Amino acid sequence: MSLAVSVEGLDVPTDVRSRLTDDDVAARLARKDATLWGPEAEDEAAIRLGWLDLPSTSRSLVDQLAELREQLLSEGLDRIVLCGMGGSSLAPEVICRTAGVPLVVLDTTDPGQVAAAMTDLERTVVVVASKSGGTVETESQRRTFVAAFAEAGLDEQQIGGRFVVVTDPESPLAETAAAMGARAVFLADPTVGGRYSALSAFGLVPSALAGADVGALLDEAGELAEHLAQGDNPAFELGVVLGAAVLQGRDKLVLADAEGESAIEGFGDWAEQLVAESTGKEGRGILPVVVESPTAPGATGPDTLLAVVGTGTPAGSPSLAVDGPLGAQFLGWEYATAVAGRVLGINPFDQPNxxxxxxxxxxxxxxxxxxxxxxxxxxxxxxxxxxxxxxxxxxxxxxxxxxxxxxxxxxxxxxxxxxxxxxxxxxxxxxxxxxxxxxxxxxxxxxxxxxxxxxxxxxxxxxxxxxxxxxxxxxxxxxxxxxxxxxxxxxxxxxxxxxxxxxxxxxxxxxxxxxxxxxxxxxxxxxxxxxxxx
The missing domain is CATH 3.40.50.10490 (Glucose-6-phosphate isomerase like protein; domain 1)
Structure with a gap:
């Protein structure tokens, strides 16, 4: 199996595991049972479980993106700038850092950082990604790039050819993309929430255009997906541990990349959004704490659980190691977060605040x-x-x-x-x-x-x-x-x-x-x- 979870110094109460097993949670989640999180969450969950299908449904993007990348390179367009926030930027950043390919991620309103991205325009393509299509930061960045291209002497048609758009169907951004003649528009699955979108067009489009092998990511996730209906799968175990830790007073999840030979860079920044936004509500939740290394100040404490992501073994007590390639990590942590939501009695798919x-x-x-x-x-x-x-x-x-x-x-x-x-x-x-x-x-x-x-x-x-x-x-x-x-x-x-x-x-x-x-x-x-x- 493409993911492995090992735990040290934390005993999961028998009743926590038995309740999940008796309720057949692993299999029900794999078949997208929206009733898992209670009646108040059912309507939301019913339209937010498409991420479970992404290892297969995103497969059609691989060849499209390879063709588009070759087209861009043939025109000398080899610099990719991603304008997006949250779920629209965090996964591509991890994918490209791990793959060692350059991607300029613009997820800020700082004028200095925005201005610094307005360079090398003669070789730049801008990916504008927003699920809602109305994100103020992303729309402001789009406008600024349009003006910068115009100032560089490009006409309206040429400017449109420098933009690739990722958004939900019928969003304001989809309408804007059509009006400006964007080179390509990728309409994402609306049943996939932003923080669960790593393996969707939001994660794959900018990453593939930057040069990452997104087909391999889907292969890695697909190998894990085959086992998600089983009660002993590693993603289920991870979710059980995360939820049980909170019940035992360890509600701070410390995230660190494995030291040395870890093949994943900056995974905590992505997992931080997934866990915090999914569980932090109704006065309870899991607080992700991204640290510089497993031995950094604050990596351990009386209310923490240290999670080392990449390769290796648990780094102390209590801690866990989550081994596996990036594609499996994405899907595994998404599944685990949904399981932890069940343990904690919260809806992992809304963000009310x-x-x-x-x-x-x-x-x-x-x-x-x-x-x-x-x-x-x-x-x-x-x-x-x-x-x-x-x-x-x-x-x-x-x-x-x-x-x-x-x-x-x-x-x-x-x-x-x-x-x-x-x-x-x-x-x-x-x-x-x-x-x-x-x-x-x-x-x-x-x-x-x-x-x-x-x-x-x-x-x-x-x-x-x-x-x-x-x-x-x-x-x-x-x-x-x-x-x-x-x-x-x-x-x-x-x-x-x-x-x-x-x-x-x-x-x-x-x-x-x-x-x-x-x-x-x-x-x-x-x-x-x-x-x-x-």
């Missing part, structure tokens, strides 16, 4: 950015907080930033977590990611890190709908040169600030501890934060 920050963003764009004065400016860092978080903290002290962070760490509730949310350029400001390990070294609580607005389509659901046990560090940055969004009344910088403000409001409305640090100089500010944590 994702739209809240989006609606807050739209309100801010309509009314204008609020004038929020900092409580203090320390070097390159402006400090803001609400809810009395910094009451009694002497921000004028030479280590005022460190004291503010200490106050936030002290506000993490027992069994809670700290989420670092960086609305920055994840390429130019990449060192900001080092804050996760630095903060994890200063607390026994789990520490996550997410790039904004990317995480809003991922752990953002868990932040609002999961256990209200989080404390939040939001980091924003000054903008050297803003970038207009063509034919829109806002710039990328304003959109990014509105998204950060909308998320702050969603968290503040829940009374969660929130520290907002704005970096007037990004490089200097990140260095200052890391020094404060040293």
């Amino acid at each position: 994702v739209t809240e920050s989006k609606e807050n963003t739209q309100a801010i764009l309509a009314s204008g950015l609020p004038d929020e004065q900092p409580a203090a400016t320390i070097g390159a860092v402006e400090v803001r907080a609400g809810g009395g978080l910094l009451d009694g903290v002497d921000l004028s002290a030479h280590d005022g930033v460190s004291l503010a962070i200490d106050a936030l760490l002290a506000a993490i509730p027992p069994g809670g977590y700290l989420a670092v949310m960086a609305y920055l350029d994840r390429l130019a400001d990449a060192s900001a990611a080092d804050l996760r390990a630095a903060l994890a070294a200063r607390t026994e609580c789990a520490v996550t890190f997410g790039w904004g607005p990317r995480f809003l389509h991922s752990t953002g659901q868990y932040h609002k709908g999961g256990p209200q046990a989080g404390a939040f560090l939001q980091i924003t940055g000054g903008i050297g040169e803003d970038l207009a969004v063509p034919d829109q009344p806002f710039t990328f910088g304003v959109l990014q600030a509105a998204q950060a403000g909308g998320d702050r409001k969603a968290l503040a409305d829940r009374g969660r501890p929130l520290l907002h640090l704005h970096l007037t100089d990004r490089a200097a500010g990140i260095g200052q934060l890391l020094a404060a944590l040293d």
Whole structure:
């Protein structure tokens, strides 16, 4: 079999396994039984189980994409840029990183990062991917590329030939693609939710055009699919373990790539969305914590389960190793997440809280950015907080930033977590990611890190709908040169600030501890934060 799961230091209660076995959950899931998650989830589940068929139904894409890639290469178009968010970008990024082929993933509203993608236009094809067809980040990026191609001297027909679109049937993006004369339009299966779409057109189109062997991915998944009706299949076992761990108080799933010879790169970033958005609701769920290695700070703890993905053995107690190629990993984790949802008694296919920050963003764009004065400016860092978080903290002290962070760490509730949310350029400001390990070294609580607005389509659901046990560090940055969004009344910088403000409001409305640090100089500010944590 193409997937193997080994567990160390965690005993699954007999009643958990027996209930699933007695209810024939493995076979019922394999045949797409929508009643598995209760009557309230049945309507949603009935239209969200198409991912189980993707190893076979996506097969027809392989030859189409190979032909399209050859056509593009014959025209000198060998640079693929993917404009997409969440489920539309995370799987292709992992696929291409693992395959070692170049793919520019644009899942941001940071004006610097967007501007940096507008290079080498003479050899660029843009894949625009959005299930709903109305994602504000993706539509803003599309408009910007259209304008950039026009400025480079391409006419309307030539511009259309530089776009490949992936969306659901009858979406606004499908209509836009037809109007602009896109070179190719791939209509995805509407019964596949975004975070379960790795083996659909959303995962395969940009990956294949970039040069990845997507046929091999489907072969790997297909080998596992043949066994999913069996009660002892490894994906079922993984789901049982994930659910049972939560019932035993281990609701933080730490995700790490296997060290050394692992053939998978960055798998945790994809699994993070799948697990967080599927289980983080109704005040409970599994919090994914992506760490730098199995031995990184925060990889183990009293409420964690460490999962090492790739090759090898469990890395401690309690932990599990999930061995297998990428295609099998995709399908196996999707199946396991659905099983874990059954164990936890939640619907793994809805995301009831994702739209809240989006609606807050739209309100801010309509009314204008609020004038929020900092409580203090320390070097390159402006400090803001609400809810009395910094009451009694002497921000004028030479280590005022460190004291503010200490106050936030002290506000993490027992069994809670700290989420670092960086609305920055994840390429130019990449060192900001080092804050996760630095903060994890200063607390026994789990520490996550997410790039904004990317995480809003991922752990953002868990932040609002999961256990209200989080404390939040939001980091924003000054903008050297803003970038207009063509034919829109806002710039990328304003959109990014509105998204950060909308998320702050969603968290503040829940009374969660929130520290907002704005970096007037990004490089200097990140260095200052890391020094404060040293």
